[in-house]
Amino acid sequence: MGYSFITDATDTNSPFLIRDYLYKELSPILKQHRPIIFICIGTDRSTGDSLGPLVGExxxxxxxHDVFVYGNLENPVHAKNLDEVLNDIRSKFNNPFIIAIDACLSDIQNVGKIFIEKKPLFPGMAVHKNLPPVGHLSIVGVVNISGNLEFMVLQNTRLYTVMTIADAISRGIYHCILKTVGGKKNLLDNQIEGIISK
Known part of the structure; x- marks a missing residue:
């Protein structure tokens, strides 16, 4: 499968590689003042499926300006409310560029890796849920191995793995937006950096 971008979350350079890739993709969109929406999909009720809400948090x-985040630990975006969230976005924003973020399962050699593709995400595939495709760009983190009983695999995923991937993705996105929008860091930026680094 030909992914546009792959990095290992344990690589200390992964946030900067994500930043540079997203900067290349998002700069033209932000210059058009087209809203960019990050939809962080998942639920905090399952460790393996909590990647999206952790990134959103x-x-x-x-x-x-022009950058919005849907889905966090308090208000997750999941199978039961995904349609409602997508309808809300369509009603509030004109021609938004949507980036979907979710956890996935794969082969053992891919655990801990982050994949970015220039195509929609199909959430819920790992647990055989039929949900609408989301986004123009998709970011997925491989949290565990695929196989039988995917639901149980997600429930028994190491939080450390999920947090490592969430840290890399969130730092990459944050620094991309900071680089794209420009401006000096202020007190709020320093507070955000502290939250992201935790």
Missing amino acids: KLKYMLR
Whole structure:
């Protein structure tokens, strides 16, 4: 499968590689003042499926013009409310560029890796849920191995693995937006950086 971008979350350079890739993709969109929406999909009720809400939690204070984040630990975006969230976005934003973020399962050699593709995400595939495709760009983190009983695999995923991936993705996104929008870091930015680094 030909992914546009792959990095290992344990690589200390992974946030900067994500930043540079997203900067290349998002700069033209932000220059058009087209809203960019990050939809962080998942639920905090399952460790393996909590990647999206954790990324959203780390980014929820990222106050930037034309950049919006849906999905965090308090208000997750999941199978039961995904349609409602998508309808809300369509009603509020004109021609938004949507980036979907979710956890996935794969082969053992891919655990801990982050994949970015220039195509929609199909959430819920690992647990055989039929949900609508989401986004123009997709970011997925491999949290565990695929196989039988995917639901149980997600329930028994190491939180450390999920947190490592969430840290890399959120830091990459944050620094991409900071680089794209420009401006000096202020007190709020320093507070955000502290939250993301935790």
